[in-house]
Amino acid sequence: MMLTRRSASTAFTAPRAASPTRSRRRPALILGVLLLAVPLAAMTDLAAGRALAVGELWQALTGGAVDPIAHHLVWHVRLPRVLVALGAGASLGLAGLILQAALRNPLAAPEVTGVTPGAVLGAVAATGAGLANWASPAVVVVAAVVGGCGGAGLLWLLTARARDPDSMAVHGVLVSAALGGLTAVILLAVPGELGSFVQWMVGTTEARTWEHWTLLWPWALCWGVVACLTASPLMLLRCGERVAEAAGLVPARARGFALLCAVALTAGAVASVGALGFVGLVVPHAALALLGADLRITLPGAALGGAVAVCGADAAAQLISRAVTAWGAEHLSVPVGAVTTCVGAAVLLFVARRHAVEP
């Protein structure tokens, strides 16, 4: 009896026990692959736009002889666009993973914590009030960051009585719905700006300038580094309140700080590209599945994954726009937010169905 149990258990664990290092090295390997995928996605995105052949793009990038229009297109239209997409994607991926870990809720995402709708409301309000337009991104960015922090602050006040993960998740949905409603009110009040409003709500990388990038990267880099350093407290938070406090963490304080990081990252991302759907929800799931539960690796992984996802989606959006235009339709730009939302929803549906069959 004893013997059969022993042999059965060794037989089962033997293949794993034989190569403990390989299974532990796998996440590092995947992280390396993701690191390589970032420039690849960036190059694809650069090449995906209209009106420029790959050869011309290469010449413009390497400083070869090229006509000034191509040079301008590459250096002042496409490059900032690609960089902003990378930065925003990394921020959203990171923010989503932090939220899911800190709130212990696999469905937590920037969209349902008041940050994204708050930032959209801020940007839309600033545009609607005539304070800002596409030529002055700084004002819009500041308004979006203020709005995002305001949305999160509202959630913080509403959950003052009990800041447990469940209560925050429920109130987050409510706050987001309310802020979305306010945005709709402004939308109806100032119908002239409808086009730019919709771009904020869907999320787009069109017409990003170097100004967007210089506003985004220091913010995203600072908070990104800080966020990655919270990996250990976040892992303990994932283990549950009781385990975390017994192991020496003050859960409420750690969760508050983690949420602050997530809010800052989300606000920065939404301020520069609008409310890109599903990135902050799907990318963390993929990162956890691929890289495992060790957040010291998975947090940077989610940042890289988010960058690749948004950049890839942007490339896809541009290719779709080209295809549609070639089909004979009028000039049409598919926003990247449409692609991330459709793909994200499809991925989520797939995952949900698979889990329904095999829990």
Place this chain on the structure above:
Amino acid sequence: MSELIGHSDTTTTSTGAAVLDIDRVSFGYPGQRVLDKTSLRVETGELIALVGLNGCGKSTLLRLAAGVLRPESGRVSVDGADMARTSRRAAARKVALLHQSAPAVPGLTVRQMVRQGRYAARGPLGMLRVGDDAVTVRAMLDVGVEQWADRPVETLSGGERQRVRLALALAQDTPVLLLDEPTTYLDLRHQLEVLQLVARLREERRLTVLMVLHDLNLAARFAERLVALRDGRVAADGPPDSVVTSELLREVFGIEGRVGRDPERGWPVCYPDRSTPLDIENRFHYH
């Protein structure tokens, strides 16, 4: 095995012994008094089993002893140091607390989970270093889960999972170990395994152990001292021989029963007959 040890460093600290002193501690939640001037002193290397009905304040007492909750009045100290003046992290270096249950964390491996016990010793940035320290490895070896080190905890059975959680507490490398129903959900074989393990570690490291147990027979078998709580007060305290009596069953547990002896070892054994109408819970919850 050498593979595991290969990653270790020399941060092993010999677990120092300590006295846990709970002195006239009161605690309650709104509208509910849980503990009323409860005192309990656990000497160095002692193993005490805490028994009592559900909701009598056992778990609250453990959380107060761990410094997770602060008493309204009274004092909890470990080796004379007041836990109310100790930071959460410093407290976790003195006292480890194993809760009844913990939520599953998808994808977390045994090694990753046990390493969480090192948080208090290393701090958040110290946790960023690669590899295990010697204490993590020792904790996995202690409870015999090292062969599953790289398997997700969720793929293990209930008994194995409980051992992993015990390893997490052991990885805190504290002189005081508090266990809240460490045998919940375990079959008889695994209950014995866990309690034998605790008894062995207590002997080897002179750990001060206070554990909540529901099974009076197991408590009488493993503890050298039994403390029974009723209405948040100590109703009985002493060696199992003198504590486990039919009066205890009536007064503390509200049941009629008989107490016999293990024919070979002489431990007290309970034979419960029936529950009696009891006003304990009502009196206890609302006043």
